Amino acid sequence: MTERMKVLHLSDLHLTDDGADMFGANPATRLQQAIQVIVREHADAAFCLLTGDLADRGGVAAYAWLQQQLQRLPMPCYLLPGNHDDRANLRAVFTQTPVDAHGYLQQRVSTPLGSFLLLDTLQYGVAHGEYGADRLEWLQRTLATLDADEPLWLVMHHPPLQVGIPSMDQYALRNAEPLACVLEPYRPRIRHLLVGHVHRAIGGSWRGWPFSCVRSPNHQVALDLHTRGTDVPGSHEAPGFGVILADGRDVVVHHQDFLVTGAPFWI
Ligand SMILES: [Fe+2]
Structure with missing residues (x-):
């Protein structure tokens, strides 16, 4: 059986081009703090996934700074765009990022745990996600080329389900049905x-498939299950990222806090 491996999951860095604060926190400083913890505690991770909203306004300067910072990590990193990102600017800096026949930044990362399929859900001009026929084409073709027993992991910015926070649910992946249909034979x-x-930090399942969502290193969405409208209620809950432990049988998702105050103690 596949040995237990560690995988890191960072998302929603929202780096600003000029290094400015956002909602009272500094995205660049927060990323540096997260990286310090990764280097100290998780240098043994096999790879790191970054699931979009890397640059708050999709600017080249933010991507260039991110690339510089990621060089401090001992493991490879794989990136996806979110609704705040710009594909061309991202690729201008991260030149190795694969692009599919329709220009989407989708890729398969082959690992001892199976294939990680990075799906591009960014739709310019809107905050919600889309995954239409042109993107599905890549997914269908990729799935068809894999061995019949290859385990699959899906990685995307927008969740394909409603999480119960109305202000964010309006910006989730729209029309996830075709995606679910393509995936069903591979259940x-x-x-x-x-x-x-x-x-x-959210966990649960979508149509029976387990999922997890991670905190931003910078600012959080409040657990507000009531407020409707275009504005999203924010919160200064602890920042974090995901630490996944998985082998050929089990998957465990930890949420790493990196601004814990107070001295550690024995229980
Ligand atoms: Fe975000």
Whole structure:
């Protein structure tokens, strides 16, 4: 059986081009703090996934700074765009990022845990996610090329389900039905779905497939299950990122806090 491996999941960095604060916190400083913890505690991770909203306004300067910072990590990083990102600017800096026949930044990352399929849900001009026929084409073709027993992991910015926070649910992936239909024949092989966008630690399942969402290193979405409208209630809950432990059988998702105050103690 596959040995237990560690995978890191960061999302929603929202780096600003000029290094400015956002909602009273500094995205650049927060990322540096997260990286310090990764280097100290999680240098043994096999790879790191970054699920979008990397640059708050999709600017080249933010991507260039991010690339510089990621060079401090000992493991490879794989990136996806979110609704705040710009594909061309992202690729101008991260030149190795694969692009599919329709220009979407989708890729398969082959690992001892199986194939991680990074799906591009960014739709320019709107905050919600889309995954239409042109993107599905890549997914269908990729799935068809894989061995029949290859485990599958799905990685995307927008969650394909309603999480119950109305202000964010309006910006989730729209029309997830075609995606679910394409995935259905592969049901037993789909191990986990990793998403961002909601800036919260959330776990559950989508149509029976387990998923997890991670906090932003910078600012969080409040657990407000009532407020409707275009504005999203924010919160200064602790920032964090995901630490996944998985082998050929089990998957565990930890949420790493990195601004814990007070000295550690023995229980
Ligand atoms: Fe975000």
